[in-house]
Each structure stands twice: as structure tokens, then as C-alpha cells.
Amino acid sequence: MPIAFSKPVFLTCTRFTPGLLASAIASISLAGAGSALAEQTPTFDGELSEFDYAYPVERFEFSSQGQDMQMAYLDVPPEDGSANGRTVVLLHGKNFCAGTWEDTIDVLVNEGYRVIAPDQIGFCKSTKPEHYQFSFHQLAANTQALLDELGAEDVTVMGHSMGGMLATRFALMYPERTEQLVMVNPIGLEDWKALGVPYESIDDGFEAERETTAEGIRDYQQSTYYVDTWEPEYDRWVEMLAGMYAGEDGERVAWNQALTSDMVFTQPVVYEFGELQMPTLLLIGEQDNTAIGKGRASEDVQATLGHYDELGERTRDAIPEATLVSFPELGHSPQIQAPERFHEALLEGLGAGQ
DSSP states (O other), X not given: OOOOOOSOOOOSSOOSOXXXXXXXXXXXXXXXXXXXXXXHOOOOOTTOTTOOOSSOOEEEEEEETTEEEEEXXXXXXXXXXXXXXXEEEEEOOTTOOGGGGHHHHHHHHHTTOEEEEEOOTTSTTSOOOSSOOOOHHHHHHHHHHHHHHXXXXXXXXXXXXXXXHHHHXXXXXXXXXXXXXXXESXXXXXXXXXXXXXXXXXXXXXXXXXXXXXXXXXXXXHHHTSTTOOOGGGHHHHHHHHHHHHSTTHHHHHHHHHHHHHHHHHOOOGGGGGGOOSOEEEEEETTOOOOTTGGGSOHHHHXXXXXXXXXHHHHHHHSTTEEEEEETTOOSOHHHHSHHHHHHHHHHHHHHTX
């Protein structure tokens, strides 16, 4: 029976993985900044119509699971005269969008790459269906259909956070098309359920998602993405997310987030790393501590999860042709936290993959 989406109800507690926030709520001044942010947060509709990306947004219309869909995407050509004949497909994370890749797109197109960056179904500027069987297989197939539409043949697939899980699934499904795989602090380097994190029903997840606030997003990102640091430019990405939850389509946004959280938790890719056949580059901020559902686990289990300094090495060893580049002092989003260092390592790694 379809869920009747009404105006969202916003409470004061937060969704973003309880248990990871304590180190972020460090002082009264930070709390005051978060409150001010919440008061100033703009509201957006469910497709971020009033939130601009740095590059023109195009739309891919297609049918999936008996429904008409539109996938927003960026297709940015290389700078004139610099084309190197390679295409990089950028896959965003769960709390990110195609637009979040703007600095990386700048660097890649200046180096001669064509860059394609979609917003996956259920996220950002793309359709948020009332009912959809979300799976990484389905999202990979949607991405494949987009690439067919755009005439992009052999590609380098690069995924961050949840996008790393999707990039892995894409590479496993379409190895003949994947020249190189790049993963930036991917989640799913361990199977949280098998390690003791309790399952959360989609209904419970939906209720928790409805409680999301700008302040909660900021606190979580500060502790996990940026290692308890913060720069003013990060607020743009908080506003992007919080504005969707706070807008007129907030409940549909929360529902899709609950569905995709279930996908992330129940569809591990970690057991298939050994089947990857292409050169793989791992770019890992070692201060990351992301582990989906960590706050639901016992303290003993929590202590074993999200150790990216160990997970990066373990993943490199599991993938037959993998190279690991570590950033010991960076967190979940090294491409945003230290863009110059990150992009230098990325370009070197892309060159090695030719």
C-alpha cells in the first residue's frame, strides 16, 4: 500500500549514525554555529531545483521497474585541445550529489578527461520514486543505460563513499567496459551486519530520517568527513542536504533515504573484491570512521568498526591489481578536505592505469 506523503515533521534529534557525533559536539561556540546554520538553511524541493551545480545539468529520461524516471547528470567535455580520449564516470556517495564533485571535475577536464557525473535515482536532482526495488545492480544498470545514451564506451569508474560500492558493482557487472576502478573512502569495506550491527527495518529507518536537521548533518560531517575541522565552504553541502529534508518533498526524500540505507546495509560487495579484473586505485583518508548502523551496535562491536587505516590495506590485498594511496590525517572526504593533495594523487593514479 503506497505511503501517503504529507508535510514533513522535523524533530530535534538527528539521524546520522548515533555514536559518531560525540567528538563533533566539542564546544558551546560550535553548538551556537550549528544553531545559526539551522536558522539560515534554505529549503529545496525534492529535485533540488533551486540549488545550482557548477556545471549545466542534463536529464536522461528512461523507464525502470514500470515507472518513468529522469536521471540528472553532468557531461563535461575536456578543455579545448586537451582531450586525452578518456572518460571518467563519477559516482556520488549517499550524502553527496554529482555537484559535490565540482573541484574534481575542474581538475579532470583541465587534464583532458571527459567527465560524466550522474545523480542516481533516489538522490539529489533525480527522480525519487514512491516505490522502487533499490539495488546496486539496478543503479549500475541505470548508469550503464546512461552511458549507452551518451555514447561513452570504455570508462574509468570512480566512486566515493556509497559510490564506491556502486562503482564496484558496476565494474563486476561490466568488466569489459571498465578500464580502471577508483574508490575514494568507499563504505562497504566490511560487512557490518555480519560483524554484529543489528538490522533496522525500513519503517524505523524512515522515522529516523524524518528527524534529520542541518545541525545534525553538520555535526556528523565534522566528526567523520573532516576530522573535527570545519571550513566555511563545507556549509554549502550541508545546506544542499538539509534543504531537501526541510522542503515540501521532505518526506519523500526521507523515504528514499531509508530505502537506500537498507540497500547499503544488506548488499555487501566486500566478498567479491577478488573478482575485480581491472586496475584499481584506492584513495583512503585514514581518519575516516564511517560504519553504517554503528550506533545500533554494542560498545564492543562499535570498537571494531570503521578503522580505515586497516580497511584500506585489507582491501588492497583483496583486489588482484590494486594500488593504495593513504592520507593518514584526512577523513571521509579527502577530495574536499585537501583537494590539491588528493588530486595530485588521483592524476598520478589515473596515469598509472593507462
